[in-house]
Amino acid sequence: MVKEKATGLAGYTVRDWVYVAVFGALWGAAELTLGSYLHVIFPPLADTFVIGLIMAGLGGIIVLVGRQFVPRVGAAFMMGIITALLKTLSLGGIKIGPIVAILAESLLIEVALLLARRPARWNFVLAGSLAVSWNFFHKFIMMRLLFGKGIETVYVKMVKDGSNVLHVDVRYGLLIIVLLFLVRIAVGALAGWLAWDLGGAVRRRLSQET
Amino acid sequence: MTRRPIRWLGPGSYLVFLVWVLFLIALLPDERIVPLLIAVLAFGLLNGGQGLSPLRKVRFWTLILSIVAISPWILGEADLTWGWLRLSRAGFEMGLWMALRAVCLSLAFSVSAGALSTSEIIRLFEGVGLKGLGFSLGVALNLLSTLGGTIEAAYHTIRLRGGFRRPCLALRLFLVTVIANALRYGDDVVRAASARGFDPAVQRRETSLFRRADGVFALGLLGLTGVLLLWPW
Numbered sequence: 001m002v003k004e005k006a007t008g009l010a011g012y013t014v015r016d017w018v019y020v021a022v023f024g025a026l027w028g029a030a031e032l033t034l035g036s037y038l039h040v041i042f043p044p045l046a047d048t049f050v051i052g053l054i055m056a057g058l059g060g061i062i063v064l065v066g067r068q069f070v071p072r073v074g075a076a077f078m079m080g081i082i083t084a085l086l087k088t089l090s091l092g093g094i095k096i097g098p099i100v101a102i103l104a105e106s107l108l109i110e111v112a113l114l115l116a117r118r119p120a121r122w123n124f125v126l127a128g129s130l131a132v133s134w135n136f137f138h139k140f141i142m143m144r145l146l147f148g149k150g151i152e153t154v155y156v157k158m159v160k161d162g163s164n165v166l167h168v169d170v171r172y173g174l175l176i177i178v179l180l181f182l183v184r185i186a187v188g189a190l191a192g193w194l195a196w197d198l199g200g201a202v203r204r205r206l207s208q209e210t
Numbered sequence: 211m212t213r214r215p216i217r218w219l220g221p222g223s224y225l226v227f228l229v230w231v232l233f234l235i236a237l238l239p240d241e242r243i244v245p246l247l248i249a250v251l252a253f254g255l256l257n258g259g260q261g262l263s264p265l266r267k268v269r270f271w272t273l274i275l276s277i278v279a280i281s282p283w284i285l286g287e288a289d290l291t292w293g294w295l296r297l298s299r300a301g302f303e304m305g306l307w308m309a310l311r312a313v314c315l316s317l318a319f320s321v322s323a324g325a326l327s328t329s330e331i332i333r334l335f336e337g338v339g340l341k342g343l344g345f346s347l348g349v350a351l352n353l354l355s356t357l358g359g360t361i362e363a364a365y366h367t368i369r370l371r372g373g374f375r376r377p378c379l380a381l382r383l384f385l386v387t388v389i390a391n392a393l394r395y396g397d398d399v400v401r402a403a404s405a406r407g408f409d410p411a412v413q414r415r416e417t418s419l420f421r422r423a424d425g426v427f428a429l430g431l432l433g434l435t436g437v438l439l440l441w442p443w
Contacts (some may be wrong), residue, residue: 014408015400017314017342021349022396026389028350029357065389082350085331088323119367198385201336205390 003091008196016070023066024082027059031087031098053184056132057104057191059083063109063131064124064195065202071119073110080106101138105131121196128192129185136184221330222337223424224322227253230431231318234438240307242438247314249434254321261321268317274309281305347397353392360391 012020030149063076084102108130116123139158155177162176163169170176234246254262264270282290285301326334332344364387373380 012342015396017346018349018399018403019393021344021346021353021399022392024346025350025353025357026392029354029361061385069393073239078346081343082346085347086350086354096315141355157284185401196383198389201382201386202389202393205386206393 012072014160015074016072019066019070020075020078021082022081023062025068025086026066027062027083027102028086030058030062031055031083031102035098052101052138053132053136053187056135056184057128057187059102059105060109060128060131060188060191061195061198063106064128064192065199067109067113068119068195068199068203073114076110076113077103077106080109083202097138097142100142101134104134104138108134121193124196125189125192128190128195129188132184132191133181136181189203211395212331218423219427220421220424221326221334223427224325226424226428226431228322229316230435231315234435235311235315238438243307243310243314245438247310248318250314250321254317257321257325261324262317263324264316264320270419271275274313277309278302278305281308312353349396353395357388360395361388364391365428383396393404 035051035055038054061080066079067076080103083106084099087099087102098209109127112127112130113119113123116126143153155173158180159170159173162180166176166179168176168179231246231250235243238246251262281304282299283295283303284295285298287300288296288298290297290299332347335341335344335347364384368374368380368387369386373383377441
């Protein structure tokens with residue numbers, strides 16, 4: 001067994017930093033390949049809902065599995081920082097939207113796991129839900145920041161888009177908004193649940209070989 | 211051969227500039243976005259102009275012009291009839307300001323992030339006490355190509371064994387294999403780093419985040435903030 005030195009940030013070892021790099025790179029690779037591919041497949045109007053939801057769910061799974069292997073405060077956010085920096089290498093150029101989303105999601109996972117203290121399946125479910133729910137608020141914040149648009153404009157647009165996706169009449173605006181939010185919560189919860197299982201499976205695979 | 215411009219500012223100043231633009235975009239009324247955009251363009255040009263490369267991309271202009279083109283239809287009350295089209299002047303105006311904000315922020319981001327090389331980002335982390343994070347970034351960058359190979363090998367192995375007849379199981383197997391292989395590679399990196407006595411806690415001496423020019427630059431930004439926010443335009 002390699003002897004490791006405890007370093008910097010709350011006693012991180014070299015192994016911890018390397019694992020942060022591994023999971024950051026995994027999420028970064030997913031963003032650079034699958035993320036770019038999905039942007040080509042789906043029309044721009046569906047970006048935040050379809051692509052954002054898929055990538056947020058996948059990112060949530062990777063970071064939560066990573067957090068099982070680096071059970072230290074700040075690890076999830078560090079993975080997010082690495083992913084965000086790798087995302088700046090994207091062939092499509094530097095885009096602020098996905099970078100803000102990556103950082104916000106990893107920060108929300110970090111906060112949820114920090115509050116929960118002990119790693120457990122339901123804490124992962126909560127962290128996943130919280131992280132993917134960012135996808136809902138992302139549009140409001142980015143529209144305000146990028147375009148100076150008010151909350152009402154985004155709301156109206158979201159209702160219209162949601163009405164098309166969910167096949168619900170525009171008159172039920174509030175229902176559409178609640179449904180759109182619940183879809184994100186559900187996807188995040190599923191990501192957290194799967195991440196817990198996946199982390200266990202990876203651990204078993206690695207222990208079988210040693 | 212491309213000539214690299216002389217850098218007067220330290221890496222920290224580029225991040226300060228980005229935060230400054232974000233802060234002002236959130237705070238400034240529409241009509242004051244134009245001087246901010248001029249400031250961003252000027253800073254981009256002073257840095258060699260590479261950060262202004264989005265201006266040469268068709269995709270960038272397609273996005274910006276589509277904002278201007280679509281807004282008269284979807285924003286504001288329609289007060290103009292042009293053939294069978296019903297447009298809104300207020301919507302057009304809103305679209306124009308939205309597009310300006312988008313140009314301003316995209317350029318500021320491109321100028322700041324484009325000016326920093328990976329090694330500078332790593333040094334920047336070291337400078338603010340996040341030494342391990344700089345090391346992590348270096349490992350992650352080198353890992354990307356290896357991961358590509360690992361992902362490809364796992365995909366083809368599962369496909370050739372007929373794993374994709376059961377897609378859910380195959381996806382799970384794929385993810386477990388990719389993560390386990392990446393972690394195994396990570397263990398090799400840990401061994402190599404330990405064998406060389408590598409310690410991310412040891413800081414390089416040449417790390418200097420702020421120089422005198424950075425201080426002058428920060429003061430300049432502060433003065434410009436006052437002008438943009440308080441000057442009676």
